[in-house]
Amino acid sequence: MNLTWTPELRRFREEVAAFAAASLPPDIRDKVLRHQRLERDDYVCWHLVLADRGWGAPTWPVEHGGTGWNALQRLIFEVECFKAGAPRLLPFGLSMIGPVLMKYGSAAQQAELLPRIIRVQDWWCQGYSEPGSGSDLASLSTRAERDGGEYVVNGQKTWTTLAQYADRMFCLVRTDPGARAQRGISMLLLDMRAPGVSVRPIRTLDGGCDVNEVWLENVRVPASNLVGEENQGWTYAKYLLGHERTGIAGLGHCHRELGILKRMAGQAVSRGRPLLQDSRMRDRISRIEADIMALEMLLLRVAAGDGGAPGAEASVLKIRGSEIQQDLAMLQMEVAGPDCWPYDPDWMLAGADWHGPGPEMAAAAGAGYADMRKTSIYGGTTEVQKGIIARHALGL
Structure with missing residues (x-):
């Protein structure tokens, strides 16, 4: 796949970024960026905004109501929306059962269920x-x-x-x-x-x-x-899991959390100067940033395949994406330091004013770290993914 940043792709990225900045409701954006809990209506609202724009199914083919975007367009869309503070698109319909129904579902199931997924009916x-x-x-x-x-x-x-x-x-x-x-x-x-x-x-x-x-x-x-x-459900389950594990890589999430980490490190003070000026902290942030770039390249290679179910590559993405998300959460907690200790879960539902990454982000860092421990478990544990890689990629 040609990864050259053409003028068309640059204009597409600018279009997505401008749309997300103008169309994402501020209250939802603030909840996402301050790591507060989202309700059903928050997710549905963003899905409907995208559906009205014709972007409700960014990974689907046009014949099923999707955008028909290529792999790089889909990647740009995900990253720019996440960076703007948008909620993740619900994967259960769009990225899991949707592709299964397109490949294995009956015509009646496709006609009834696929349009309803796009608008979260x-x-x-x-x-x-x-x-x-x-x-x-x-x-x-x-x-x-x-x-x-x-x-x-x-x-x-x-x-x-x-x-x-x-x-x-x-x-x-x-x-x-x-x-x-x-x-x-x-x-x-x-x-x-x-x-x-x-x-x-x-x-x-x-x-x-x-x-x-x-x-x-x-x-x-x-x-x-x-x-x-x-009695053929195992075939469909494996097909679905390949799509799920690719999504768990969480590239857009990684880009957004990296930005939050840098802002936190720029505001935290250590020995009278911003923590971001500490050479060891800069090295650790740079290492995570390089890991995200490598994850992005692998994701593009997988997404640019022949359109079939992702194979062992999905397991590699799942492992690396999980590890990077956990590394980001751990470093955010370390930057927050003692400020993250008195975390109160009720704060996740609070409506207090927010003025950017600061004490509030520090308070959420401990909860974020705890929550990210699950990424190496759900969708198939890291140990299971390594077994898949050993058998299907290495022939062991």
Whole structure:
């Protein structure tokens, strides 16, 4: 892929940056940049702003309502929006089930569900992990038994991100308990408001409840909500995970947090001078910046592929992206120093005036560090990703 910065690409970057600066609601921008908690309406508002501009599905082909942008345009869009303080685009519909439906879904599923994803008329969540079946996903035990024109689902999912807001779940279920683990799994699309679905929050280290347990008790799902073929869900799950792990690289997030880190280091004072003037601190920031540049180049190589499911490269992106996000969070906490110790989770919901990175950012640094510990776990642990790389990239 030609990575030359043509005049057209430069104009595109300027267009995205100007649009984000002018169209992102200030209250949402301030919440994001001060690391405060976002509500459902904050995410939906930004999605609708983009949808009205025709940018609601930046990674999708035009025939499904997307922009048809190439890999570099998509990268520019992500980075500029994040730098402006925009919330992340919800990945569950756009980057996970959306691509699966485009490749494996029925024409009826595509016609009904894909347009609704773009305007968040359906908020999706992911029903993969279970107690005892996270990294070893193929051991899942949630069952779906066919009953006429429906499936009856029983089981439990856990670590379900933002399930408290979700309208629908793409759910892995065991439809043939007698088959070899991977061969007996199917993917169903279920209504989160159906009888028998209950959501229970799990409080995390940063004081939030963005992950949940979901209990499924005799939940009836129309057979038309089966994705693809019965007992072939493992194929669809792997395809989805490749897209998820590429997104977990979080390049836009890394660029934004690097900018916040530099501003924090410029305001923090050590021995009578800004911490950013300390040679050791500058070296550490420069090292992270170089890591982000390398991640960006790898992401471009993967994104510029043939359009198929990302392979072992997605695992490399997932590992490096997770590590860099954790390094950024740790260094922000170190720059904040003792100011991050008295962190109060209630501050995340406070409405106090904010005047840029300062005491408030220091207060949030401890929570950010705690929250980022999860990046090397969700989407497949680092250990699992290394196994994938060893088998599929190195042939070990």
